[in-house]
Amino acid sequence: MLSREDNDLLTNTDKGTPMGELFRRYWIPVALSDELPGPDCVPVKLRILGEDLIAYRDTDGQVGLVDAYCPHRGAPMFFARNEEAGLRCVYHGWKFDVTGQCTDMPNTPEGDTFRNKIQITAYPCFEAAGIVFSFMGPKNKQPPKPQFDFADLPPTHYYVTKFQLECNWLQATEGDFDPSHGNFLHSTLDNNRGNPGFAIFNNRTNPNGQGNQNFLDKPIPEDEPFPFAVGTRRIKAGNFNTPEFVSLEDVNGAMYSHQKFTRPDGEEIVSLSLRFLMPSFCPPGITRQNHYAQNVRIPVDNTHMMFFRLRWSLEPMTRDDLVMYKQGGYVYPEMIPGTFKTKANVWNDYEVDRLGQKTFLYSGIKTFPLQDIAMMENQWGPLADRTKEHLVAMDFHMIYLRRKLLRTAKALRDGIEPSEPWQPETYAYHSASVVIENGDYNAALEKAKERAKTSLLPADRLAATIRA
16 A cells, blocks of 8 residues: 555646656647548647647648747637738737747737737647657756657657546556556456457567467366355465466666466566557556557546557558458447547446456456546546555565556655656666576577667667657
């Protein structure tokens, strides 16, 4: 459990708070590029980290992100005219460019000179893989852009969308650091033999070397007291994913887990899995064959968040890939048309199928991310009170993450800036595996770490990305 003070520190991302300022030291997703389809398009209302903002694309195609209110008298900039390389407030005609500089002040005689002294709050932006990233921190703390492997991929190589969750960012993020929940929440009652996660994605890219194995498909122990409800799901001492066999550590600020793993052919490997990149990038995720995942959860405010869900590939995605992501109903949830809210949601109990729960799906909820979201949005409400928790050994990933976040946020509060924003190359790190030779685990681990630092991009494409 956390103390009330630490729980408040991690969950409050308002401006001026330790966690709010920590988020504001990184480039973070704020919108989808498709929300701003072309030059001089309609502005878009956003709320990020408790700030009301307006995003727009100017005449030159540049994305601007500015305060939702005009600095003159607080008029709403959503109604502004987006034209001639800037937003012009319709109340008195004040106009601002993407840097926030007032470029025209036509309603007063001194406007030609006074405009030079006026700026609207504006945050710099760039785009990568259909996502608009922004830096919302102090100008003198702006770091280089992260060197994402997917940064310069064409639209044919990725699929991305976002959806809003009715909860704090942390309880949603913590769901990715719970190694025991998959045995239950995401399972099917036939020991996963008919689980879409295996039937559809059994050949998915998995650089950690483990593959997508079904660890439930085995005989039920004779001493299992609940053969139907628990069956082969029970985690016991000696299980491969317990703290006894899994270690956690940071590599240049990137959180990794590593362990010895025996492949079906008997070969022993070091499996090194990338778990987390600051401030809220979670690379693990279910994907199609030869695809990679990136999940990012960004606070809207302290009781809502936006989930950016990216799948990308080094090669163009096929029609079947896109049909699966857009309409398959398993990797991405069905959306309410014209919104970023899921059709099955907290207000209709995620359309839980109680018959399906008794006969096939352990949870009764059909879509993979919604199975998680149903748990996340309802942990003592939208803002979990972690003073009530009773943690166990299998919560060790989450405990590590919390300590990492607390340590970094408290350091910033005390005047020590985070180092991760200034190591842009770490955002291209990935999982890796290396065969253990002569029983030397540590030597294989060091090789795996070096392999994980090597970009997945071919050398020529990597060079072009770095130059950009």
